[in-house]
Amino acid sequence: MRRLSMVRKRGFFLWHLLVLIMFLSCAVPGIAAEPVKIVVGWQPYDTISYQVAIIQELKLWKKYMPEGVEIEFQPALQGAIISNNLLAGKQQIGYMSILPAIMAATKPEQANIRLVASTGYDDGQRCSIIMVRKDAPNFKTPDEAIKWLDGKTLAAPKGSCADQFVRLLIDKKKIKPKEYLNQSLEVIATNFRVGKIDAAAAWEPTVSRVGDLVGEGVARIALTGKAIDNIDSGALVMRGDFIDKYPKLAEAYIKAELDAQRYMLDPNNREKVIDMLSKHATGMSKRILWYSIYGQIPPQVGGTKERAWRPFIWTDQLRRNIFDMYGFLHKEKIIKYDKPFQGTIDDTIAQKVLKDAKFKSPLGSIIGQPPSSDPFK
Numbered sequence: 074m075r076r077l078s079m080v081r082k083r084g085f086f087l088w089h090l091l092v093l094i095m096f097l098s099c100a101v102p103g104i105a106a107e108p109v110k111i112v113v114g115w116q117p118y119d120t121i122s123y124q125v126a127i128i129q130e131l132k133l134w135k136k137y138m139p140e141g142v143e144i145e146f147q148p149a150l151q152g153a154i155i156s157n158n159l160l161a162g163k164q165q166i167g168y169m170s171i172l173p174a175i176m177a178a179t180k181p182e183q184a185n186i187r188l189v190a191s192t193g194y195d196d197g198q199r200c201s202i203i204m205v206r207k208d209a210p211n212f213k214t215p216d217e218a219i220k221w222l223d224g225k226t227l228a229a230p231k232g233s234c235a236d237q238f239v240r241l242l243i244d245k246k247k248i249k250p251k252e253y254l255n256q257s258l259e260v261i262a263t264n265f266r267v268g269k270i271d272a273a274a275a276w277e278p279t280v281s282r283v284g285d286l287v288g289e290g291v292a293r294i295a296l297t298g299k300a301i302d303n304i305d306s307g308a309l310v311m312r313g314d315f316i317d318k319y320p321k322l323a324e325a326y327i328k329a330e331l332d333a334q335r336y337m338l339d340p341n342n343r344e345k346v347i348d349m350l351s352k353h354a355t356g357m358s359k360r361i362l363w364y365s366i367y368g369q370i371p372p373q374v375g376g377t378k379e380r381a382w383r384p385f386i387w388t389d390q391l392r393r394n395i396f397d398m399y400g401f402l403h404k405e406k407i408i409k410y411d412k413p414f415q416g417t418i419d420d421t422i423a424q425k426v427l428k429d430a431k432f433k434s435p436l437g438s439i440i441g442q443p444p445s446s447d448p449f450k
Contacts, residue, residue: 114168152172189422197301202280203222215296226269228274296375331385383437385434388434
């Protein structure tokens, strides 16, 4: 009888232990109690999310995600596509420039969208770039190029960071193009080849691909965002319901992002970064990909020493830039709100990840290198 009683007590203890484990696995937020699929939207043809190639190739996310989590990385040609997918619930995480991020964050009736980390910024060296046809005059200064744009046919992908720059340029410099066309990057490249447009705003690596520094030479850079002090800034964006349901998974992914940004900043990894990226950015040579992020834009057209900075978190400067962009887009009647909702710019998790990893912002910067430094030439 005594032995039977001990068996019953042991069974009772094990049963309660099992119940406790099941309760904890369901009750602790962010722990995957069942298979979870996360879909990440990114742009292989935009330097603002090149680090996603590193995350995939080195499987960095697996270092931090628990068993049962699957991640699908979905490529897109433009941030506006990712923005729409986030709003539709087709993706939980996305990489994009500030304009499409703001567009997504101003539709609360569709989804709560949060800007959770910075993927980098620069002095208009990535996306705020105006290219002109190859037979355009040789401008002595960016201001000369801006005046030449009056009465010309200009193009950009609408809803993109390039579109943001064109709108700001027109507003600040009071230029009046003959036409301002909505064209994709591929159409812009084709139209430069056949001479159908005078100028266009585009982003890297398309700028390097069609330009005369290391690319086809069907167009050339005339000015950058430096002409009007417009910075290019990128955002890691997440759906609020994903963060609220799986805070630990959101944190795990942001840890992988930190690792990838640090890997990209290390000069010893540059060739490996391009090797990884070339598997995803098909149609782009390694030389083009290298120059798009590590190459120097000539100072006479507005190039600066630093090609990009990696602050990881939302600094005061970047927050002001976002608020300024809200005000401008509202004035242009593109969005309904003139400032972000409370909680939209939320780098709480990124701040924690940075602190836990014992790093400080900025993580570092990329100094532009001349074409002669290209290891793939």
